[in-house]
Structures are given as structure tokens and as C-alpha cells.
Amino acid sequence: AQSVTQPDIHITVSEGASLELRCNYSYGATPYLFWYVQSPGQGLQLLLKYFSGDTLVQGIKGFEAEFKRSQSSFNLRKPSVHWSDAAEYFCAVDLKAAGNKLTFGGGTRVLVKP
Amino acid sequence: EAQVTQNPRYLITVTGKKLTVTCSQNMNHEYMSWYRQDPGLGLRQIYYSMNVEVTDKGDVPEGYKVSRKEKRNFPLILESPSPNQTSLYFCASSLKVTYEQYFGPGTRLTVT
Numbered sequence: 001a002q003s004v005t006q007p008d009i010h011i012t013v014s015e016g017a018s019l020e021l022r023c024n025y026s027y028g029a030t031p032y033l034f035w036y037v038q039s040p041g042q043g044l045q046l047l048l049k050y051f052s053g054d055t056l057v058q059g060i061k062g063f064e065a066e067f068k069r070s071q072s073s074f075n076l077r078k079p080s081v082h083w084s085d086a087a088e089y090f091c092a093v094d095l096k097a098a099g100n101k102l103t104f105g106g107g108t109r110v111l112v113k114p
Numbered sequence: 115e116a117q118v119t120q121n122p123r124y125l126i127t128v129t130g131k132k133l134t135v136t137c138s139q140n141m142n143h144e145y146m147s148w149y150r151q152d153p154g155l156g157l158r159q160i161y162y163s164m165n166v167e168v169t170d171k172g173d174v175p176e177g178y179k180v181s182r183k184e185k186r187n188f189p190l191i192l193e194s195p196s197p198n199q200t201s202l203y204f205c206a207s208s209l210k211v212t213y214e215q216y217f218g219p220g221t222r223l224t225v226t
Contacts, residue, residue: 034214043204043217090156101172102215104156
């Protein structure tokens with residue numbers, strides 16, 4: 001069965017430092033890939049998505065992600081973290097099958113130290 | 115403003131008392147879906163609908179019902195809630211099947 005793994009449950013980073021969140025998926029073909037952010041008490045907001053083409057995608061809030069087919073990974077990065085980036089981040093895949101089912105990873109909670 | 119709304123936002127109920135969580139979107143989206151979020155498990159799909167009168171099960175449909183009588187609304191029904199349905203529920207919609215999904219603010223349900 002397909003799955004999405006986010007190996008890091010929690011990450012603590014200092015404000016101004018770089019951030020990288022890992023995401024791996026298991027599926028034979030290349031799915032559609034997404035990163036969502038959930039701020040405390042809020043719904044999910046789409047940060048960026050990858051469907052095809054350039055494997056480095058830019059998103060909102062200064063985030064980017066790189067798709068690596070050989071590693072079945074779609075890691076999220078930000079060069080300089082702001083305190084407002086403290087949130088939970090979810091990687092999700094859409095297998096392009098009928099039903100548009102998003103399969104989510106377990107999430108990574110990011111804490112930002114002053 | 116384009117949005118997905120859910121009501122109620124918070125609900126505490128008792129085992130066996132039927133309840134409905136409403137979901138409405140104003141973006142004329144064809145596709146709608148319900149998810150539940152539990153710690154460490156991310157979000158899991160309960161049911162989805164590809165258009166009016168077209169619904170299907172997701173990963174965790176047991177104990178839930180849905181209906182899609184109008185394009186904008188997609189209510190989630192728990193006919194006999196149990197404590198294991200205590201969770202945070204999200205409704206989402208997208209223009210078409212493979213487009214990005216927009217999420218509602220969530221409904222926190224507690225079943226005692």
C-alpha cells in the first residue's frame with residue numbers, strides 16, 4: 001500500500017536558521033506531491049505542489065521543495081526561518097487515481113527558538 | 115471571499131446521539147472530501163464526493179455517512195457516535211479531481 005513518511009515528529013530551529021523537513025513516499029509511479037502547513041488552531045494551507053516539470057518548486061512564505069525521483073522524496077526547505085513559521089507541516093501525495101485521495105504523512109511540528 | 119466553512123467548530127456530545135457536521139464551499143468546486151486528524155496519524159480521508167450525488171468511501175469510513183445533494187454542501191453524519199470518533203475533522207474542496215484542495219477551519223468533536 002502507498003504511504004507517506006515524515007521521519008521527524010518534532011524539529012526545533014533557531015530563528016534565522018535554515019529548515020529542512022523530510023518526506024518520503026512509497027508508490028510505483030510519481031504522484032502529485034504537496035506540502036501543507038497548519039498553524040495552531042487553523043486549517044491547512046497549501047505551501048506548494050509538484051505535478052511535473054522542474055523538480056525544484058517554489059511556494060508561498062519563502063518555502064521551496066525538491067522532488068527527487070531516485071529517492072522518492074519531496075523535502076521542504078526554507079533558508080531563514082521566522083518565528084511565524086512555528087506550525088505543523090504535512091506532506092501529502094495524490095495518486096492521480098479517481099477520487100483525488102490525498103494521503104498524508106504524520107506531520108512534523110516545527111518549534112522556533114528566539 | 116472564497117472559502118470552505120464548517121459548523122460547528124467545536125462539539126461535545128455523548129455516545130449514540132446522532133450529529134451532523136456541515137460543510138459548505140462557495141467556489142463552485144466539484145470535488146469535496148472529509149478527513150479526520152489524529153495525533154501522529156496525519157489526516158485520513160473518511161469520504162469523498164466527485165460531484166452531486168456521487169460519493170465514495172475513503173480510508174476510514176466506518177461509523178460515518180455523507181450526502182451530496184447540492185454542489186456546495188457536503189455534510190458529515192455520525193448516526194451513533196462513539197468515543198473513538200473523538201477527533202479533529204476537516205472538510206476540503208477542489209475544482210476538479212486532481213487540483214489542489216482547500217480546507218475548512220476544522221471541527222473539534224469530543225464524544226464522551
